[in-house]
Amino acid sequence: MWTQHAEPELGNSRAELDDGRTKPGMPRPSSGAGTGLDGSRAKLDDPRAELSFCVKNVFFLCSKRTRTKTENERSLAVSSYLNKNTNETLQRRAVRKSESARITEEQSGRQTFCRTLSSNEVHSSDLRPPPVLRNTLKYLLDLMISSEHPFEIIHDFVFDRTRSIRQDLSIQNIIDEHAIEMYEKMVEFHIISHLKLAKSHSDPDNLSLHYLNMEQLTKCLLSLYEIYDLNRIPEFVIKKENEFHSFYVLHLELSLIQMKIWLTRLSALIVRLSVICFVFRIFIYFRMGNYKRFFAILAMEASQLQLRLIEPFLNEVRVQALSCINHSGYKLQPYPLELLAELLMIKEDELESLCCECGLQIITDELGCKLVPAKQSNFHHPKSDLESYSLTTPVKFHSLDCGDRYLEGVMLEERMMVVAVLMKESIIEFSG
Amino acid sequence: MSFTSMGEAHRRIADFLNRFSEAVSTQDGASLKSLLSVSSNSSLLLSLADDLNLYQDWSRLVKQAERNSHTLGEILVPHLRCVQSYRSGRFVEAYAAFEKSANAFLQEFRNWETAWAVEAMHVVAHEIRILAELADKELASLGKNPEKLQGAGSFLMKVFGSLAGKGPKRVGALYVTCQLFKAYFKLGTVHLCRSVIRSIETAKFFDFEEFPSSDKVTYMYYTGRLEVYNENFVAADQKLTYALMHCNSRHEANLRMILKYLIPVKLSIGILPKMSLLDKFHLTEYTNIVKALKQGDLRLLRRALQEHEDQFLRTGVYLVLEKLELQVYQRLVKKIYIFQKQKDPSKAHQIKLDVIVKALKWLEIDMDVDEVECMMAILIYKNLMKGYFAHKSKVVVLSKQEPFPKLNGKPVSS
Numbered sequence A: 001m002w003t004q005h006a007e008p009e010l011g012n013s014r015a016e017l018d019d020g021r022t023k024p025g026m027p028r029p030s031s032g033a034g035t036g037l038d039g040s041r042a043k044l045d046d047p048r049a050e051l052s053f054c055v056k057n058v059f060f061l062c063s064k065r066t067r068t069k070t071e072n073e074r075s076l077a078v079s080s081y082l083n084k085n086t087n088e089t090l091q092r093r094a095v096r097k098s099e100s101a102r103i104t105e106e107q108s109g110r111q112t113f114c115r116t117l118s119s120n121e122v123h124s125s126d127l128r129p130p131p132v133l134r135n136t137l138k139y140l141l142d143l144m145i146s147s148e149h150p151f152e153i154i155h156d157f158v159f160d161r162t163r164s165i166r167q168d169l170s171i172q173n174i175i176d177e178h179a180i181e182m183y184e185k186m187v188e189f190h191i192i193s194h195l196k197l198a199k200s201h202s203d204p205d206n207l208s209l210h211y212l213n214m215e216q217l218t219k220c221l222l223s224l225y226e227i228y229d230l231n232r233i234p235e236f237v238i239k240k241e242n243e244f245h246s247f248y249v250l251h252l253e254l255s256l257i258q259m260k261i262w263l264t265r266l267s268a269l270i271v272r273l274s275v276i277c278f279v280f281r282i283f284i285y286f287r288m289g290n291y292k293r294f295f296a297i298l299a300m301e302a303s304q305l306q307l308r309l310i311e312p313f314l315n316e317v318r319v320q321a322l323s324c325i326n327h328s329g330y331k332l333q334p335y336p337l338e339l340l341a342e343l344l345m346i347k348e349d350e351l352e353s354l355c356c357e358c359g360l361q362i363i364t365d366e367l368g369c370k371l372v373p374a375k376q377s378n379f380h381h382p383k384s385d386l387e388s389y390s391l392t393t394p395v396k397f398h399s400l401d402c403g404d405r406y407l408e409g410v411m412l413e414e415r416m417m418v419v420a421v422l423m424k425e426s427i428i429e430f431s432g
Numbered sequence B: 001m002s003f004t005s006m007g008e009a010h011r012r013i014a015d016f017l018n019r020f021s022e023a024v025s026t027q028d029g030a031s032l033k034s035l036l037s038v039s040s041n042s043s044l045l046l047s048l049a050d051d052l053n054l055y056q057d058w059s060r061l062v063k064q065a066e067r068n069s070h071t072l073g074e075i076l077v078p079h080l081r082c083v084q085s086y087r088s089g090r091f092v093e094a095y096a097a098f099e100k101s102a103n104a105f106l107q108e109f110r111n112w113e114t115a116w117a118v119e120a121m122h123v124v125a126h127e128i129r130i131l132a133e134l135a136d137k138e139l140a141s142l143g144k145n146p147e148k149l150q151g152a153g154s155f156l157m158k159v160f161g162s163l164a165g166k167g168p169k170r171v172g173a174l175y176v177t178c179q180l181f182k183a184y185f186k187l188g189t190v191h192l193c194r195s196v197i198r199s200i201e202t203a204k205f206f207d208f209e210e211f212p213s214s215d216k217v218t219y220m221y222y223t224g225r226l227e228v229y230n231e232n233f234v235a236a237d238q239k240l241t242y243a244l245m246h247c248n249s250r251h252e253a254n255l256r257m258i259l260k261y262l263i264p265v266k267l268s269i270g271i272l273p274k275m276s277l278l279d280k281f282h283l284t285e286y287t288n289i290v291k292a293l294k295q296g297d298l299r300l301l302r303r304a305l306q307e308h309e310d311q312f313l314r315t316g317v318y319l320v321l322e323k324l325e326l327q328v329y330q331r332l333v334k335k336i337y338i339f340q341k342q343k344d345p346s347k348a349h350q351i352k353l354d355v356i357v358k359a360l361k362w363l364e365i366d367m368d369v370d371e372v373e374c375m376m377a378i379l380i381y382k383n384l385m386k387g388y389f390a391h392k393s394k395v396v397v398l399s400k401q402e403p404f405p406k407l408n409g410k411p412v413s414s
Helices: A008-016 A047-059 A064-073 A077-084 A088-107 A129-145 A151-171 A177-201 A203-230 A241-249 A254-264 A273-287 A290-301 A303-327 A339-345 A348-357 A408-410 B003-025 B030-034 B043-054 B058-065 B070-087 B091-113 B118-141 B146-162 B169-188 B190-202 B213-229 B233-246 B251-266 B276-278 B284-295 B298-307 B309-315 B318-322 B325-343 B353-363 B370-379
Strands: A368-374 A414-423 A426-428 B349-351 B387-390 B395-398
Touching: A077 A177, A077 B070, A088 A273, A129 A177, A151 A177, A151 A203, A177 A303, A177 B146, A203 A241, A273 A290, A273 A303, A273 B318, A273 B370, A290 A303, A290 A339, A290 B370, A303 A348, A339 A348, A348 A368, A348 B118, A348 B190, B003 B030, B003 B058, B003 B070, B030 B118, B058 B070, B058 B298, B070 B091, B091 B118, B091 B146, B118 B309, B146 B169, B146 B190, B169 B190, B169 B213, B213 B233, B213 B251, B233 B251, B251 B284, B251 B318, B251 B353, B276 B284, B276 B395, B284 B298, B284 B325, B298 B309, B298 B318, B298 B325, B309 B318, B325 B349, B325 B353, B325 B370, B349 B353, B353 B370, B353 B395, B370 B387
Parallel strands: none
Antiparallel strands: A414 A426, B349 B395, B387 B395
């Protein structure tokens, strides 16, 4: 059965997990989250050892039945992360996954994978109470912040466990404000992962991770919206609800039909709020090809998380702008690259690379200024995946990327949200 | 409770059971369907519900009636339970019972070779959707997950499967398709429409012309709406126009529903409705949009969109109408061109970007010269204008021949 504090069980169960392997002292996650669940201190010598420590701690956040089951069935989640070569490609890992699952199936007559249980198998002892789920999630997200390990490994691990947390929340029908907070954090995890995986798109192994991540982001958002609806008090908006509604359309890469369905299902209360208006306008400018307004409004109004979601296809808008200018411009009056870079909020050298990718030639005038002539017949849409160039501001000319600190943008971000005047009542909401 | 009332209740319940049994044995679809339409609030079923509440041991009567056909009992017991629950306003219970009855009915339906029970099956399909919607409302009000309509959708797919084939029942498939559309549109899972559409439009045993006219109109209406969602305006125009032309002219409400979607489509391909049409069908939300297009008045368009924002968002046409902005820009620039031509024909084709900035300022629209240049580039790119923009000179130079091409029934190029 569950207890609030897992520590009393840890001492006994560690021996089961050891499985005859040597474990050096283990470090805590670098965020400094507590003393580590088993109270141990570890050195940061061996990355695998560190990861093994983290795995074990999360493992102890599972029910005893699951630990036993996983231990007996040699579930991938433990064995792979304890044993594998961190340089192993995802492809090989996927093969090992299916082999492990097959072994599991043969042994137990059921297929298990990580800790996702089918609803037929659920026992009350399997379900983790909300405080345990919150601790587990915090632990996992703190793990993301520690940047010593390759992102794909951490992501894979946290991905599986957050799914499990969502399963527990769903089976227990936990729909209170704590559930909202947990779902919001899991959405943020998927958004950050989305950006990082999109950047490493060229690696074919990462492509499947990217799509799986998108799939789970969608599911997580939809579950979150249901809980928002269930917790709705008339004329009040849950604190971050409108921003999280905006993520749905942004993560859909501005797909038209889904945007329309999304709009029809928003309550009138939500649709007038500034963040939703922002998303709406972004989408409209994107569709129209109004690159000037698109970038201007993005720079002025986008939150950090929104920027992260939208960053992978900023270049799509830029390429479209180049196409438009190349088609419609006057051949004898080429466009100054510097001015174009300002309009498209990209560094000049990055824009030059982008022009090259599109087959556009850059010329230099007698003063040494770079220019993009129009009506170039060699223009084409880039053949390969583009490197993602983030947003610059005209004044500062530096990237708005806030580094690798997971959740930093969200933790620090405080926004004042604008009044939505509806019918007879006004709603004013301040955050931070 | 008087003994007489109990007796009356007993008699009426037995009478209902006999009618049901009779309808099945004589293959009388018309009689059967009236016994199945729970949500119709017919006096028959309302009083039946009261009788069931009075005579609580009614399941015994069903067992007696079952002597002739065991399977009817599996349909009738949950059906009567549904009638009872519906009358009391317990819709979740009513739905659960009806779903059980419906599945039993479908099982029997599959065994009946002729198409005699297709109309009754249609009633079942209709009722399960309506009851599911009521049940979901009840669930949502209790803070629970509303998942009954989704379940109803699964049942409807099974019904569709039972009608999809070479036999005479196939003419009933389009009605069930439309029930599916209604469920999917309500749920927002319109992508699920794809598979049934594919079956209807490609399966060799279906001949679209064989289907009843009313079903064809409903089908074209929904598939037309899907085309609007996807902004396939040419296809949307064809389908919605079909629906409009074949819809019964007395059904004004239906005509209005079709026009609500057809008008934005027509506007997108450059065809403007007459004001008299908008007035006749009370579609005044489009009045100012049409005016804005005629006058090149961007401010009027934006105001119209804002004024009816809720309505347009709910119906899913907001983004279609918003896209008309480009045509309004085109009209505005054309007006400037015409004005300049009147002043000095030799220079009419050169329009300074500053002039456009000023014109927009008169319309209370704040746009700098960079953005105006961007809009001109877009208009030329999308073939709404012919010419080019000169960045350094800050001027747009129009072609001397047909500088503002008409759409002629085609949408603005993407």
